[in-house]
Amino acid sequence: MQDRTRIVVIGATAAIAEHCCRLWVQRGPTDLVLVARDAAKAERIATDLRVRGGAGTSVEVMIANFLDTADIVRVADATAAAGRIDVVMIAHGVLTRQENCSDIAACRESLEVNAVSPALFAEAFAGHFARADHGTIAIIGSVAGDRGRKANYTYGAAKGFLARYAEGMEHRFAGTGVAVVLLKPGPTDTPMAAENKANGRRLAAVEDVARTIVRGIDARKAVVYAPPIWQLVMLIVRHLPRFVFNRLSI
Amino acid sequence: MRPVSSWGRLSAAPHDVVELADRDGVGAALTGRAPGIAYGMGRSYGDECLNPDGPLWSTRGLDRLIAFDDATGRLRCEAGVVLRDIQRLMIPRGWSLPVVPGTQIATVGGAIANDVHGKNHHAAGTFGDHVTALRLVRTTGETIDCGPDKEAGRFAATVGGMGLTGLIAEAELQLKRTPGPWLTTEIVPFAGLDAFFRLSEDSVADWEHTVSWIDCTSGIEVRGLFLRARPAADGGGRRHRTRDRAVPFTPPVSVVNRLNLRSLNAAYYELGRRKPGVRIEHYEPFLYPLDGIGAWNRLYGPRGFYQYQCVVPFEPGPQAIRDMLGAIAEAREGSILAVLKTFGERRPPGLLSFVQPGITLALDFRNSPGVLGLFERLDAIVRAAGGRLYPAKDARMPREMFEAGYPRLPEFLPYRDPGMSSAMSRRLMGS
Numbered sequence: 001m002q003d004r005t006r007i008v009v010i011g012a013t014a015a016i017a018e019h020c021c022r023l024w025v026q027r028g029p030t031d032l033v034l035v036a037r038d039a040a041k042a043e044r045i046a047t048d049l050r051v052r053g054g055a056g057t058s059v060e061v062m063i064a065n066f067l068d069t070a071d072i073v074r075v076a077d078a079t080a081a082a083g084r085i086d087v088v089m090i091a092h093g094v095l096t097r098q099e100n101c102s103d104i105a106a107c108r109e110s111l112e113v114n115a116v117s118p119a120l121f122a123e124a125f126a127g128h129f130a131r132a133d134h135g136t137i138a139i140i141g142s143v144a145g146d147r148g149r150k151a152n153y154t155y156g157a158a159k160g161f162l163a164r165y166a167e168g169m170e171h172r173f174a175g176t177g178v179a180v181v182l183l184k185p186g187p188t189d190t191p192m193a194a195e196n197k198a199n200g201r202r203l204a205a206v207e208d209v210a211r212t213i214v215r216g217i218d219a220r221k222a223v224v225y226a227p228p229i230w231q232l233v234m235l236i237v238r239h240l241p242r243f244v245f246n247r248l249s250i
Numbered sequence: 251m252r253p254v255s256s257w258g259r260l261s262a263a264p265h266d267v268v269e270l271a272d273r274d275g276v277g278a279a280l281t282g283r284a285p286g287i288a289y290g291m292g293r294s295y296g297d298e299c300l301n302p303d304g305p306l307w308s309t310r311g312l313d314r315l316i317a318f319d320d321a322t323g324r325l326r327c328e329a330g331v332v333l334r335d336i337q338r339l340m341i342p343r344g345w346s347l348p349v350v351p352g353t354q355i356a357t358v359g360g361a362i363a364n365d366v367h368g369k370n371h372h373a374a375g376t377f378g379d380h381v382t383a384l385r386l387v388r389t390t391g392e393t394i395d396c397g398p399d400k401e402a403g404r405f406a407a408t409v410g411g412m413g414l415t416g417l418i419a420e421a422e423l424q425l426k427r428t429p430g431p432w433l434t435t436e437i438v439p440f441a442g443l444d445a446f447f448r449l450s451e452d453s454v455a456d457w458e459h460t461v462s463w464i465d466c467t468s469g470i471e472v473r474g475l476f477l478r479a480r481p482a483a484d485g486g487g488r489r490h491r492t493r494d495r496a497v498p499f500t501p502p503v504s505v506v507n508r509l510n511l512r513s514l515n516a517a518y519y520e521l522g523r524r525k526p527g528v529r530i531e532h533y534e535p536f537l538y539p540l541d542g543i544g545a546w547n548r549l550y551g552p553r554g555f556y557q558y559q560c561v562v563p564f565e566p567g568p569q570a571i572r573d574m575l576g577a578i579a580e581a582r583e584g585s586i587l588a589v590l591k592t593f594g595e596r597r598p599p600g601l602l603s604f605v606q607p608g609i610t611l612a613l614d615f616r617n618s619p620g621v622l623g624l625f626e627r628l629d630a631i632v633r634a635a636g637g638r639l640y641p642a643k644d645a646r647m648p649r650e651m652f653e654a655g656y657p658r659l660p661e662f663l664p665y666r667d668p669g670m671s672s673a674m675s676r677r678l679m680g681s
Contacts, residue, residue, distance in 0.1 A: 026339065041272065048314035051325075052339055191271050191311055 006031040008079045010121050011066070011092025013041045015190035016140065019210035020089065021045070025053030032059045033079050037092075039063050066092055066117045076124035080132075087217060088125045089138045090118045093159075095192045101154040114158030119165045126169060126178075133177040138217050139166050143186045143225065146234040149250060159184075163223075170222050179220035185209050186230040254306060257547055258295040259554035260617060260645055263302035265289075271311035273328050276419045277391035279307065284389040284669025288413045290330060290357030294364065295557045296645025297673035298412055304671075307417055309359055316420065323425040324382065329359030329418045334541070336425075341533070346428035349377045352589075354538050359418040364642040365410030365603040369459035369479075369537065372594030374426075376605050378409035379598070385420040389669025397422075398599065407665035410600025412641055414675055416667040431490065432482040433459070435531045439523045441473045443568055449476045450592040456480065459537065461591045463522070465515040466584035466613055470576045474590065475522040479537075482530050490532040496544025504551035504616040506585045514586045540587075550616045555585075556645055558625060559604075559612035561593065562637035567609040570635035574611060574628050581624045585614040601662040604640040612643065622646065641674060652678040 007024060009017050012034035024030045030053060036042035039061070046059040053059070062078070064071045079085060096110035122137055129135040144152055145159030166182040173180055187193055189203035209226040216224030225231040237250070251264040267289070270279055280286075286305030287298075300306075309330035316326040323345050325336065334354035336347055351366040360366075365378040374380075383397035386408060394416065396405040408415045436457075440446055446462060453460045457478035464474035506514065540546050547555070562570045571590070578584050589612045598605045615621045629651055632639065638655025639647045653659060663679070671681060 040274065044273065044314055047316060051315035051318045054320070054343065191269055194267075194269050 004029045004031055005086050006033075006083055007087045007089065008033045008035065008075075008085055008125075010035045010075070010088065010090045010118075011140075012036045012061075013038055013045060014091045014093065014140075015192065015206050016185060016188060016209055016213065017089060017091035018045050019206050020091075020214050021049050022052055023210055023214045025049050025057045025059075029056035030058075031083075032057070033062055033082075034059060035062045035064055035075055035079075037063065037066060066121075067112055069120060072117070072120050072124050076121070076128060080125070080128035084132060085125070085128070085135050087136045087138060088121075088129075089140070089217075090121050091140045092118065093140065093142075093155075093192075095152075096155055098150065098152050098154060107154055110154050111158050114155060115161040118162055122165065122169060122180075126172075129178045130173070130176070135177070136179040136181055136217055136220060137166075137169065138181040138183060138213075140213075141166070141182050141184045143184050143230045143234050145184065147238050147245075151250070167222075181217050181221060181224060183213050183216060183224045183226060184230065184234075185213070185226045186233075251303075254289065254300065255292065255554075256295060256297065256299050256645075257293050258556060258617075258645055259547055259550070259552075260296070260556070261300070261302070261554075263300065265301060265306040266304060267306050267308050269308045269311050270330070273312055273314070273419055276307075276312075276387040276417060277393060280387060280389045280417060280669070281391045285671035286389075287670060287672040287675075288329075288359060288363070288417050290360040291332060291355055293353055293356045293360060294642045296641075296643065297677065298364075298641055298644070299360075300673045301671065302673060309357060309417075312359075312419065323427065324422060325425055326383075326420065326422045327358060328420055329357060329362075331358050332356070333358065333361060336423075337533075340425060341428060341431050344427060344429075345425040347423065348374045348380045348426045350537065351377075352538065353541055354534075355541055358421050358423070359413075362409055362418055362421060363411060363413045364640075365598055365600040365605070366642070367593070367598075367605050369461040369477075369591070371596075371605060372454050372460070372592070373458045375594075375596045376598045376600075376603060378600050378603065379596075380424045380426075381409065381421055382424050383422040384408065384418055386416040387419045388416040388667045390667075393419075404665050406599060406601050407662050408600075410598065410603035411662065411665070412602065412675065413672065414667065414670045414679075415665045416670060429481050429483050430485070431533050432485040432488070433479040433531050433533050433536055434482040434528060435477065435479040435536050436528045437522055437525060438476040438478070439473070439519075440476050442471050443571060446472070446474065446476065446590060447568065447592070449478075453478045454594075461589060463518070464575075464588045464590050465519050466575070466578050466588040467512045467515050467582075468575075469579040470572050472575050472590075473519060475519065477536070479531070485532070486530055488530060488532070490534070492534065493542060494544060495542065497546055497548045500548040500552055502551065504553070504555070504618075505549040506614075506616060508582055511582065511584060511586075518586050550614070553617040555617055556615045556621060556625070557612060557643040558615060558628060559610060559640040559643040560628070560632045560637050561604065561606055561608050561610040561640070562632060562635040563606065563608040564592075566635055567637075570631050570637065571609055571611055573631045577624065577627045577631070578613065581620065583615050583618065583621055583624055585616065587614040588612070601658040602641070602656050604638070604642070606638070608637065612640075641678070644674070647678070649678055649680070
């Protein structure tokens with residue numbers, strides 16, 4: 001293992017991604033590339049991470065349009081050309097309210113941001129990782145992808161699509177130096193979930209979720225639930241017979 | 251709207267919580283919504299951070315560091331950064347916050363707004379003594395930078411200003427050099443207030459941190475454990491593991507009550523008495539013992555609890571403390587969390603800072619029917635002694651008590667942001 005870790009984070013302004021970055025820079029010399037849509041936000045986070053990491057850390061910001069294929073290819077090519085990548089974390093997403101998805105344009109946008117774009121990023125990096133025979137592709141999915149629910153099936157379907165995509169990639173890279181890790185956070189206390197909080201739902205602390213994710217990436221586990229209790233919860237939810245599930249308001 | 255409580259859990263009224271996440275967007279988030287108040291980690295005990303049915307600006311998302319100079323120890327950060335975050339990051343690098351209150355799980359903004367003190371007040375003063383600059387955003391959207399040498403009046407109003415001069419968005423802090431996370435600690439059992447004062451005096455020169463736990467059931471001739479500590483060069487090969495435990499649910503009634511108050515205190519005293527002497531300890535369990543038990547405030551049950559913290563001048567302090575301890579023992583109320591400490595002579599920087607030279611007594615009380623009557627008796631003793639109560643802990647003091655205790659209030663009022671208002675400010679200042 002080399003002494004420095006080089007990590008590329010797509011959607012670096014997402015709260016979970018930001019907290020993973022804090023853990024990474026605080027534990028050892030790290031070179032981070034933060035890929036984001038919003039430059040001001042990304043710069044604030046980069047500054048914070050530089051202070052936290054101290055002299056051992058370098059943080060670079062790259063702005064990209066996540067829905068533009070040329071931009072996706074550019075980000076993957078440029079970061080891969082600049083040096084060996086140990087981890088790419090694909091973290092962007094938007095929690096669309098289900099009732100807003102009856103607007104077909106909004107529904108399409110949700111699917112593109114949450115499903116198509118992350119898959120294209122994963123695919124764009126996969127080629128570089130295959131050639132290097134090294135690296136971990138970490139994709140942030142969601143427990144919402146485990147079973148479609150009326151409350152958020154557009155979002156859930158997008159995350160479920162990522163699960164299938166990651167599964168296929170994992171199969172592709174089995175036995176090689178490349179690992180594919182699918183991370184499935186439960187409802188987490190982030191700005192994205194502010195609405196859930198208002199509805200009185202219990203949310204996991206983002207610090208705890210990040211810790212579980214970083215550990216899961218280290219262990220190169222194929223699927224990581226965060227917090228881990230969701231593995232059991234979703235096991236049950238997935239196996240509820242339809243006649244029971246359809247009567248539940250979950 | 252969602253229910254929000256403060257640390258005492260006396261209420262859970264609905265609030266319109268606005269999450270701040272962008273330090274450059276604070277002005278936009280404040281305008282058009284006022285009046286409201288900032289909310290950090292919710293560690294103040296009463297109604298200082300509450301604004302029922304109105305807006306609450308949550309600073310949790312303003313948790314980014316902005317700059318740190320390794321040579322000078324100056325740290326600039328957003329106001330929602332939690333003190334523990336700074337400590338855990340900086341102590342391994344040889345720097346530490348000079349002043350931290352009894353919990354590290356408070357925000358920088360909250361520490362400034364209450365001008366908090368720690369167990370090292372006699373050595374380091376209050377939190378505000380180490381703030382070199384701060385950025386205030388008013389509900390008009392206007393941004394004002396101030397510090398001890400810039401807009402000094404506004405700075406003095408903001409330090410200890412209960413969040414009422416505007417929203418503290420950023421601060422610059424002077425950290426101090428530290429040899430590391432280890433402390434040389436000592437527990438000295440004592441009997442009687444005279445012994446406590448002697449120990450306090452003897453410890454000033456050589457011990458940076460002093461505090462004592464007292465058995466609040468022991469009455470006028472109080473018994474307790476005097477705890478003192480100073481930085482140690484190294485841990486002698488010791489290792490520290492942070493254990494995060496938490497109280498998982500709220501018990502149906504207070505775990506501390508009249509029936510077990512005496513035995514809980516006796517047990518705590520005996521446990522402490524059996525491990526006296528000097529030893530090396532990590533700073534976290536010594537300075538912030540309760541932070542190791544998450545949500546310990548649930549132990550007081552669904553009705554919540556009050557904390558009563560006062561300071562009385564050294565003269566006639568000892569008699570006032572005796573009178574209060576007598577009244578508390580007689581009422582058979584209190585808890586196992588009772589703290590007695592002397593403050594140093596250093597005057598705090600804020601117009602409404604709580605600390606003054608003298609003796610401070612702090613006790614928790616479960617929310618029981620008789621407790622408000624007891625507080626009135628204690629208020630009378632504190633007022634007669636020329637003392638005052640700590641707003642960060644308060645949920646019930648009468649307005650006259652506040653005005654009598656804080657004579658610089660008229661100087662403070664012109665600096666108020668009319669758009670900043672809390673349940674406490676309406677109770678104590680009328681708006």
